[in-house]
Every structure is written in structure tokens, then in C-alpha cells.
Amino acid sequence: MAAVAVKPTEPEVGKCVCPGDAVLALPETGVVRIGGGLQQEGAVLVASKAGVVRQAPRTGKLWVEPRQKRYIPSAEDAVVGRIIDKHSENYGVDIGAPFRALLPVLAFEGATKRNRPNLQVGDLVYARVESAHRDLEPVLSCTDAAGKASGFAHLKGGTVVEVSTTHARALLSRPPAAVLSALGRALQFEMAVGQNGRVWLDAPSPATVILVANAIQSSEFLSPAQQEHLVAALLRGSSAAAAAAARQRQQQQADGQQQEQQQGSGGDGK
Known part of the structure; x- marks a missing residue:
């Protein structure tokens, strides 16, 4: 049958x-x-x-x-891109796709011909794929479908880490991934996740950026419980490293004070 x-x-x-x-x-x-x-x-x-x-x-x-190495753009995807060239009407943006993407200079909330962003080559943007066709350059926008910014913008400062496109989509899921929930309870940081496998991070200290980046990149194949344990271990290691650095600074200060006292005593004895 x-x-x-x-x-x-x-x-x-x-x-x-x-x-x-x-x-x-x-x-x-x-x-x-x-x-x-x-x-x-x-x-x-x-x-x-x-x-x-x-x-x-x-x-x-x-x-x-798919578990693919190269990102294939799809309409409505959120992406982290880098400006690679600029023209009078648009910017060329690298989003890790087979073709560069185009970002019109007016594709920002409130942008006009007289008031528009002045992005430079090398700048980062968080954008939405407005249109994507197999044989054409994808078009980006830094607004949502209603013309509002909705988090899309020029990304100032920070750093970018690479993850797989599969992991990037997991980080964007709702409810939030366990690794992000655990990090958010303990640390202050900003993040923009692109479905093209790029994650932009910024935090008050470089140590926090490094810890968050390590947690995100190491969590892809872990269960939610394992992700929680990973973050806890990284936080413990960070605390231990910070304590060791503080002890080292205190010892250096004590050694310096002792040396000054010895030099002062030697001077009085002459």
C-alpha cells in the first residue's frame, strides 16, 4: 500500500x-x-x-x-551592518550577504533632504531588510513599516561579535534565551542582535563586554539550564579576577608607601 x-x-x-x-x-x-x-x-x-x-x-x-555560513537576506529581517561606501542618495552596507545592501539616506525616522544622518565608512547600523530579491541588492531601512525608529539606528561605540545565523535567531526569540536572562539579571549592557549573525554589544566597562560576548558565543549548543550555569561560572570567574586585581593594586600601593617611608627615613638619618 x-x-x-x-x-x-x-x-x-x-x-x-x-x-x-x-x-x-x-x-x-x-x-x-x-x-x-x-x-x-x-x-x-x-x-x-x-x-x-x-x-x-x-x-x-x-x-x-538552514545551518548556513553565509547569510541570505529575507524581508523584515533585523541586521547589523557596516557602512562600506557612501553616495548622495544611499549608503552601501556590508551585511554578510552575497551582495552588499543599500540604505537610502532618507530611510531614518524624521530624515529629510536638509536633515539627514551623516554616516561614515566603517560606522555600524542596526537596520531592517525592507526588500530582498535573489538577483538584486537588498534594501535596508532604519525604520519599521510605520516609519518609526523602533530601535533601528546608527550604532555608536560598542563592538561586534559573530555567531551563527541559527544562534542569532535563537537570541531574538521570545521568551528571551536563558543566557540573556541570566546576563540581564547581573549586568548592565546594550545589545542589538542581527539575524545575519552579528551581535553588537556595549557596556560601561570592557570587562563586561568581554564577559557578555563569551557567554553569547559559548551558549549556542547548550540547554537553558546549561546556559544559566555558564553565566554563573563566568560571573564567578570575573568576580575572582576583579578581587585578585584589587588585591594586586592594594599590594602595589602598600609597597609604594613602604618605599616612600624608607626613603624618608634614610633622608632624616643623614
Whole structure:
């Protein structure tokens, strides 16, 4: 007896699929938002690449997330990009994709021809992919669909660390990843996660930036409980290092004071 392909009425989020696997039977009414790795065949959405089925919690957008080294832009993705050239009407931005992206100079909240940002080559931006086509340069915007900044902006200062695109999407999930929750309870820092595998970090001290970067990069293949233990261990190590540095400074100060006293005593004895 021949096997009958099952057409799921609900997407199995987190399921591994291969090209041609049915992901969702399209409803008769309503709109289904899809991203990369999916295509429509009749009344069914099927996977066009191997990967894991993902769904955005707020918009319901579906996509297949492959473990790929190079980022493939998809509309509505949030990305961290670096300005690589500037022109009168747009900036060229490196987002780690096969093509550079274009960021119009007016694609910022409140921007006009007289009042627009003056970004320089090397500057970082947190932007939204407004449009993406296979054979064209993707277009970015530093506003949401309603024209508001919504966190998209020129990123000043800080540093960028690289993670896989899979891990980046996990860091953007809701509820927050365990590693971010644990870090947020103990430390003050700013972060912008790009679905292109770049994470921008800034904090009051370089030591905090290094600790957060290490935690994020080391947590990809860990369970939530393991992520919590990882952060706790890093915090303990950081506290121990800070205490050792403080003891060293105190010892240096004591040695300096002792040396000054000895020099002063020698001078009085002459």
C-alpha cells in the first residue's frame, strides 16, 4: 500500500525538514507570511531547503532555518551592518550577504533632504531588510513599516561579535534565551542582535563586554539550564579576577608607601 503524504494544518515549529517536505496546508482564508526556505506548491507550503521550521511569535511568519555560513537576506529581517561606501542618495552596507545592501539616506525616522544622518565608512547600523530579491541588492531601512525608529539606528561605540545565523535567531526569540536572562539579571549592557549573525554589544566597562560576548558565543549548543550555569561560572570567574586585581593594586600601593617611608627615613638619618 502506497504511503500518503500528510498535509499538516499547523506548522511543526522546531521540526527538521528536507526539500519537498510538506510544512503547512494553506488555509482557505487568511494570509500566511513566509520567509526563506519555503515555497508554495498548490495548496501546500513545502520546504525548498533542508533546515528547521521556525515561526516569528509576533507576526506568525514561517521560514526554514538552514545551518548556513553565509547569510541570505529575507524581508523584515533585523541586521547589523557596516557602512562600506557612501553616495548622495544611499549608503552601501556590508551585511554578510552575497551582495552588499543599500540604505537610502532618507530611510531614518524624521530624515529629510536638509536633515539627514551623516554616516561614515566603517560606522555600524542596526537596520531592517525592507526588500530582498535573489538577483538584486537588498534594501535596508532604519525604520519599521510605520516609519518609526523602533530601535533601528546608527550604532555608536560598542563592538561586534559573530555567531551563527541559527544562534542569532535563537537570541531574538521570545521568551528571551536563558543566557540573556541570566546576563540581564547581573549586568548592565546594550545589545542589538542581527539575524545575519552579528551581535553588537556595549557596556560601561570592557570587562563586561568581554564577559557578555563569551557567554553569547559559548551558549549556542547548550540547554537553558546549561546556559544559566555558564553565566554563573563566568560571573564567578570575573568576580575572582576583579578581587585578585584589587588585591594586586592594594599590594602595589602598600609597597609604594613602604618605599616612600624608607626613603624618608634614610633622608632624616643623614
